[in-house]
Structure formats: structure tokens, C-alpha cells
Amino acid sequence: MEDQRTDGLSRRRALQRTAALGVGVTIAWAAGTPARAQAKLAKAAVKYVDKGDMPGKDCDDCVHYIAPAKPKAPATCQLVEGPIRPHGHCIAFSPKT
Numbered sequence: 258m259e260d261q262r263t264d265g266l267s268r269r270r271a272l273q274r275t276a277a278l279g280v281g282v283t284i285a286w287a288a289g290t291p292a293r294a295q296a297k298l299a300k301a302a303v304k305y306v307d308k309g310d311m312p313g314k315d316c317d318d319c320v321h322y323i324a325p326a327k328p329k330a331p332a333t334c335q336l337v338e339g340p341i342r343p344h345g346h347c348i349a350f351s352p353k354t
């Protein structure tokens with residue numbers, strides 16, 4: 258598909274930026290909401306995958322990763338609902354410092 262340029266910005270690029278902005282606002286809202294009232298984000302909303310393909314950007318490299326309390330228990334995430342995998346990935350990835 259050929260990009261249609263308007264004022265130097267393709268429609269596809271504008272839609273991508275709008276979608277990214279929406280996810281960013283949602284994540285910012287989730288991060289600023291008190292824990293008791295906070296609902297986690299759906300995996301689909303942050304494009305979570307069980308196995309990422311970006312070395313160094315796995316869930317266990319992310320500041321939001323919560324390691325399992327017991328060896329066979331699932332890992333969890335501060336932002337994303339449900340169990341996650343240590344080598345998963347999503348667009349909310351934020352590296353540990």
C-alpha cells in the first residue's frame with residue numbers, strides 16, 4: 258500500500274502515533290492510580306506476547322516484572338493482568354535501572 262502524504266506525515270504514520278499515544282496515556286493513568294483502585298491492562302491492549310524476540314527486553318528485564326513468590330508459581334506484572342512469562346514482552350516494557 259502506498260502511503261498518502263499530507264503535510265509530510267503519512268496517514269499510516271499518523272494512525273500509529275495516535276494509537277501509541279492512546280496506549281501511553283492509558284499506561285500513565287495506570288501508573289498514577291492508587292494500587293487499590295487500579296485495574297490492570299489487558300494483554301491485548303499492550304500487545305503482550307509470551308515469547309519476545311528482542312534480547313534484553315524480556316519481562317524479567319522490565320521494571321514492572323514481579324518474580325514468582327515460589328519456584329513453580331507464575332510471574333506477574335504491575336501493569337498487565339494475569340500471569341506472564343519471564344521471556345514475554347509488551348509495548349509497556351521499561352528497562353530496570
Ligand code: SF4
Nearest residue numbers: 316319321322334347
Ligand atoms: S510491562 Fe510488559 S514487558 Fe514489562 S513485565 Fe509487564 S508484561 Fe512484561
